[in-house]
Amino acid sequence: MYVVSQLVKETIPNYLAGLPIPDSIGGWFRLGVRDWLALIPPTAVIGGVSYYSYLTIKKARENGTVNPSIRKDIPKVVDFVDIEDITEKASFCRCWRSKNWPYCDGAHGQHNKDTGDNVGPIVVRHKEKK
Ligand code: FES
Structure with a gap:
């Protein structure tokens, strides 16, 4: 001592x-x-x-959260997108790092690089317009 x-x-x-x-x-x-x-x-x-x-x-x-920064002032983040508004396809963020939420802006790439994670967007498209 x-x-x-x-x-x-x-x-x-x-x-x-x-x-x-x-x-x-x-x-x-x-x-x-x-x-x-x-x-x-x-x-x-x-x-x-x-x-x-x-x-x-x-x-x-x-720690313990998925969402680090998106709309932290509200208790639950919910977004609605009308399927009719999707012209060809739309990519929606699943990593919660996009600056263009709810759409993917590619931020998952840096997140994956930093953390070793493997997340990516969900892509919604019209079946007949593949
Ligand atoms: S930016 Fe989040 S999945 Fe692409």
Whole structure:
């Protein structure tokens, strides 16, 4: 426990106090190469922690749901399309990532690439117009 206490109370604060962070915006332009090199490790750590947190929160928000973003303000998404309005064929999204909901816009491709999933649209067409 002593090691953690030392780390939190002394080592990290001393390290941060020693970083060449300027007091003004203009000070950033006066930093030397060694100053910028000294800022790389803490920047990488902060960036990595932020990115990992973002991914964790994003995954937690999507956990257990199929729909990550479409009409989240309503309790149930239902769409009606009259079959007579479909001229030749229409592709309807089943991945819930389309920006042109309820129609497929190809977003399933990136979703499949990112997740290893294999979803695609349902294509409705007139039988005689194959
Ligand atoms: S964009 Fe969702 S199935 Fe194509």
